Amino acid sequence: MPLLDELGRLSGVFLAVLLRFTFQGAHCELVVSPAGPTQVNAIVGSNLTLAVSFSGAPDPVVIWLMGDLPVVTWTIGSSVPPDIPENMRKVLKVEQNGSLTFVNVSLGFASNYTVKMTKSGVGNAVLSFTLKVFENIQNVTLSTQPDFAKEGTDLFILQYSMLQGVVEHQMWFFNDIPIKTNSHYLMEPRSLVILRPNRSDAGQYTVLLTNPFSSVTTHINVTVLYGPDEPVLEAHPAQPFYVAEDSLSLSCHAEGFPQPTVQWDFGGQMLSDTHKGVLNLTNVRTSQGGIYTCTVLNEKTKEKRQKSTNLNVYETPSGNPMCSVGSVSNVNLQYHCQWPGGTPQAMLSFPELSNTSSGTGNFSLTVPASDNLNRQTVTCLADHPVEQKNCSITASSPAQFLSAVRTTHDSEGKIVVTIYCVSDASPKAVVSWSRDSGAITSGTAYQISSDTTQLMMVDYNVSNFLLQNYTCTCRNPLGSQSREIQLQGPSVSNSILFPNQDGTVVTLTWEIPPTSIVTGFDIQMKGPDLLSTNHTGIQTRGSSDGYRTIQQKPGSARSTDIFGLEPKLTYQFRVIPRANMTEGVPSVVHIVGPGMENCSTECV
Ligand SMILES: *[C@@H]1O[C@H](CO)[C@@H](O)[C@H](O)[C@H]1NC(C)=O
Ligand SMILES: *[C@@H]1O[C@H](CO)[C@@H](O)[C@H](O)[C@H]1NC(C)=O
Ligand SMILES: *[C@@H]1O[C@H](CO)[C@@H](O)[C@H](O)[C@H]1NC(C)=O
Ligand SMILES: *[C@@H]1O[C@H](CO)[C@@H](O)[C@H](O)[C@H]1NC(C)=O
Ligand SMILES: *[C@@H]1O[C@H](CO)[C@@H](O)[C@H](O)[C@H]1NC(C)=O
Ligand SMILES: *[C@@H]1O[C@H](CO)[C@@H](O)[C@H](O)[C@H]1NC(C)=O
Ligand SMILES: *[C@@H]1O[C@H](CO)[C@@H](O)[C@H](O)[C@H]1NC(C)=O
Ligand SMILES: *[C@@H]1O[C@H](CO)[C@@H](O)[C@H](O)[C@H]1NC(C)=O
Ligand SMILES: *[C@@H]1O[C@H](CO)[C@@H](O)[C@H](O)[C@H]1NC(C)=O
Ligand SMILES: *[C@@H]1O[C@H](CO)[C@@H](O)[C@H](O)[C@H]1NC(C)=O
Ligand SMILES: *[C@@H]1O[C@H](CO)[C@@H](O)[C@H](O)[C@H]1NC(C)=O
Ligand SMILES: *[C@@H]1O[C@H](CO)[C@@H](O)[C@H](O)[C@H]1NC(C)=O
Numbered sequence: 001m002p003l004l005d006e007l008g009r010l011s012g013v014f015l016a017v018l019l020r021f022t023f024q025g026a027h028c029e030l031v032v033s034p035a036g037p038t039q040v041n042a043i044v045g046s047n048l049t050l051a052v053s054f055s056g057a058p059d060p061v062v063i064w065l066m067g068d069l070p071v072v073t074w075t076i077g078s079s080v081p082p083d084i085p086e087n088m089r090k091v092l093k094v095e096q097n098g099s100l101t102f103v104n105v106s107l108g109f110a111s112n113y114t115v116k117m118t119k120s121g122v123g124n125a126v127l128s129f130t131l132k133v134f135e136n137i138q139n140v141t142l143s144t145q146p147d148f149a150k151e152g153t154d155l156f157i158l159q160y161s162m163l164q165g166v167v168e169h170q171m172w173f174f175n176d177i178p179i180k181t182n183s184h185y186l187m188e189p190r191s192l193v194i195l196r197p198n199r200s201d202a203g204q205y206t207v208l209l210t211n212p213f214s215s216v217t218t219h220i221n222v223t224v225l226y227g228p229d230e231p232v233l234e235a236h237p238a239q240p241f242y243v244a245e246d247s248l249s250l251s252c253h254a255e256g257f258p259q260p261t262v263q264w265d266f267g268g269q270m271l272s273d274t275h276k277g278v279l280n281l282t283n284v285r286t287s288q289g290g291i292y293t294c295t296v297l298n299e300k301t302k303e304k305r306q307k308s309t310n311l312n313v314y315e316t317p318s319g320n321p322m323c324s325v326g327s328v329s330n331v332n333l334q335y336h337c338q339w340p341g342g343t344p345q346a347m348l349s350f351p352e353l354s355n356t357s358s359g360t361g362n363f364s365l366t367v368p369a370s371d372n373l374n375r376q377t378v379t380c381l382a383d384h385p386v387e388q389k390n391c392s393i394t395a396s397s398p399a400q401f402l403s404a405v406r407t408t409h410d411s412e413g414k415i416v417v418t419i420y421c422v423s424d425a426s427p428k429a430v431v432s433w434s435r436d437s438g439a440i441t442s443g444t445a446y447q448i449s450s451d452t453t454q455l456m457m458v459d460y461n462v463s464n465f466l467l468q469n470y471t472c473t474c475r476n477p478l479g480s481q482s483r484e485i486q487l488q489g490p491s492v493s494n495s496i497l498f499p500n501q502d503g504t505v506v507t508l509t510w511e512i513p514p515t516s517i518v519t520g521f522d523i524q525m526k527g528p529d530l531l532s533t534n535h536t537g538i539q540t541r542g543s544s545d546g547y548r549t550i551q552q553k554p555g556s557a558r559s560t561d562i563f564g565l566e567p568k569l570t571y572q573f574r575v576i577p578r579a580n581m582t583e584g585v586p587s588v589v590h591i592v593g594p595g596m597e598n599c600s601t602e603c604v
Helices: 002-023
Strands: 031-034 041-042 047-051 052-055 059-068 070-074 090-093 100-102 111-119 123-134 138-145 156-165 171-173 187-188 191-195 204-212 214-222 232-236 248-253 261-266 269-271 278-281 290-297 303-309 322-328 332-338 348-349 362-368 375-385 388-395 403-407 415-421 430-435 446-448 456-457 469-476 479-486 493-499 505-510 520-526 550-556 559-562 571-579 590-592
Touching: 041 047, 047 123, 059 090, 070 090, 138 204, 138 214, 138 290, 138 332, 156 204, 156 214, 171 187, 232 303, 248 261, 248 290, 248 303, 322 375, 322 559, 332 348, 332 375, 332 388, 403 479, 415 469, 415 479, 430 446, 493 571, 493 590, 505 571, 505 590, 550 559
Parallel strands: 041 123
Antiparallel strands: 031 052, 047 100, 059 070, 059 111, 090 100, 111 123, 138 156, 156 191, 171 204, 187 191, 204 214, 232 248, 248 278, 261 269, 261 290, 290 303, 322 332, 332 362, 348 375, 375 388, 403 415, 415 456, 430 469, 446 456, 469 479, 493 505, 505 559, 520 550, 520 571, 571 590
C-alpha cells in the first residue's frame, strides 16, 4: 500500500500541521490523541490496549501498523469485520473507538505501532505507540569461558544464560562494586569480558538482570590461576658458607594459585625428605656442598620455574701447615709450604717473597738466594675460608762447626777412619771434601756418605792417614763454611783418677783430641799386684818396677774401674792409646796410695 507508506513517512508533518490548525481554532479537522501511555510495557500473556480517542469526523477508516506492516484495517462502525491477518486474529482486536487491544500478548508483538485515521474529505490523523513485551527472568546461570581464568591470557569471559526472560538492563559487580566499561572490562550483550586478567581479578562476580517485571541477581566465584612467581630461596641461618657438621635448612617458596608444589634436586637426584619446600640438612658433609635446584610447579597450569643456589660446605685441612726450605742446584732457595686436604684447599703463599704467586696443597716458590734471606724468617700464609694459619721457616747459611773423627776396624782388620763434618744450615748443607792434592771423590780409597757429611778412609797403616790434611766445605745457596782437619796419631788428653772412699777401687777416665786416631787403649799399672782376680781385662804379671798392662779397652772407652787395691800400698796407673800396632804417647801417670791423696795428675 504505497499510499499508506507515504502517509507513514509524512505522519509527523501531518500531525504538526493538524495541531496548528487545532490551536488556531479550525473546525471539522480529524484529530486522534492518546487515551493512555504511548510507551507501554506488558508481560507475556497479559491483555492490554493501545488506547486512542478521535474527534473531528465520524467513522473514519482506522489502520494500525506494526512497524511498517498494517495489521488492522477497519472502518469504524462498519458491519464489515476488521481486516486482520489470520495468524494475529487471536491476539489483536480493534475497539469501536479505534483503540487496539491485545489478548494473551506474546513476545512477537513487541514493536512500534502507528495508528492512522482517514476520513475522505476531512483528512488524516496519525499517532505512534511503542509496545515492549517482557517475560519474567528465570533460572539465570553464570558460566565462564574458559573454565578458569589464567593470569597472562588475553581475555576471560563471564556470560549468563537463562531459561527464559527478556532483559532490559544488565549490571555487573565485582565483590559488590559496580563494574564500568574501561580498558580492563568490556560489556557485551550477554557477557562481561575481562581483558588481560590477573590475580587481582579473583573474587565474586554478580550480574543483576532487570526488566520492568522482574530482576534477578546471580553470583559466581572466579579463581584466577597464576604463578608460580619467581621462587625465593633462603638458607637458615644465612651464611656465605657452612662448616662440615653444621646444620641448616634451605627453603624454597613461590607465589601461585593453586599453591605451587616444591621439589629440590641435588646432583641430579630428587630429594624426597622435604616438607613444604624446606630441606633440612643436619650435620652436613662436604660432599653435600654444591648446586641445589628448586623447581616450583603449578599443578593446574603445569607452569614451572627453577632457581638454584650454591651451598658451600667447607672443612679445614687437618693438622697445621708445614714450612721447609730446600735448595735447587745449590744456587736457588726453594721455599715449601704444605697443608694438604680440606675443602676447598687452602691457598698458600709467601707474601714476603711474592704477592703474586700462590698455590694449594703443596706449594713451593723458588727464589734466588740472597743475603737478605739469610736468617730471615719467612712466613707462609695458609688461607682457608674457615681458618687462617701460618708457618715459618728461616733459611740460614752453614754455621761454624767442629769436625769429629771416629776410628773402627773393618772385617779384614784394616783401620777405618771416618771424618764427620756436620754444620747447622737450612737448607741442609752439602759437604765437599778435598785434601792437599785436590778434590776427593768417592771410590775405593775414599767413600763419601750419601748425605756427604762423612768421609771414610781405610788403611792398615796409621801413618798413611797422617800424611794429608783434609778440608771439608759445607755449602748451601746462602754460603759456605770450611774446616781443615789434620789427623793425629793415637793420643790421650785430660785423664783423671778417682779413688773410692776406702781406697780399694779407682776409676780412671780420659779423653782424646777430636782428630786423634785411636782404636783401643792399654791400661797399665806399676806397683804391687792387685788382691782380687775380679777384673775384666788381662792381667799381666811383671816386676813391680815396670809398667804392665792390666786391662785393654776398645777405642770407644773413656773410663775404667780398677779393683782390688790395698789402701796401705801405693800404685801408679797410665793409659796408652793405640791404633792397632801403633802406640801413641802415654797419658800422664796417676799415683794412688799413702801420702798421695793430695797429689795432682802431675805427680809422677
Ligand atoms: C484476557 O481477555 C480474555 C478474553 O477477554 C480473557 O478470557 C482473559 O481472562 C483475560 N486475561 C487476563 C489476564 O485478564
Ligand atoms: C475505547 O473502548 C474501550 C473498550 O470498549 C474502552 O475500554 C476504552 O475506555 C475506550 N476509550 C475511550 C477514550 O473512550
Ligand atoms: C496464550 O498464547 C500462548 C502462545 O502465544 C498459548 O500457548 C497459550 O495457550 C495462550 N493462552 C490462552 C489462555 O489462550
Ligand atoms: C521504534 O521507534 C524508535 C524510534 O522512533 C526506534 O528507535 C526503535 O528501533 C523502533 N522499534 C522497533 C521495534 O522497530
Ligand atoms: C528453574 O528454577 C526453579 C526455581 O528457581 C526450579 O524449580 C526449576 O527446576 C528450574 N528450572 C530449570 C530448567 O532449571
Ligand atoms: C591486575 O590488573 C589490574 C588492571 O589491569 C591492575 O590495576 C593491577 O595492578 C594488576 N595486578 C597485578 C597484581 O598485576
Ligand atoms: C563465593 O565466595 C564467598 C566468600 O568467598 C562465599 O561466601 C560464597 O558462598 C561463594 N559463592 C559460591 C557460589 O561459591
Ligand atoms: C626441619 O626442621 C624443623 C625445625 O628443626 C622442623 O620443624 C621441620 O619439621 C623439619 N623438616 C623436615 C622435613 O624434617
Ligand atoms: C707486591 O708487594 C710489593 C711490596 O710489598 C708492592 O710494591 C707491589 O706493588 C705488590 N704487587 C702487587 C701485584 O700487589
Ligand atoms: C788391628 O786390631 C784389631 C783389633 O784389635 C784386629 O782385629 C786386627 O787384626 C788388627 N789389624 C792389624 C793389621 O794388626
Ligand atoms: C797440615 O797443616 C798443618 C797446619 O796447617 C801444617 O803444619 C802441616 O805441615 C800440614 N801437613 C801436611 C802433610 O801438609
Ligand atoms: C767382681 O766382684 C763384684 C762383687 O765383689 C761383683 O759384683 C762383680 O760382678 C765381679 N765382676 C766380675 C767381672 O767378676
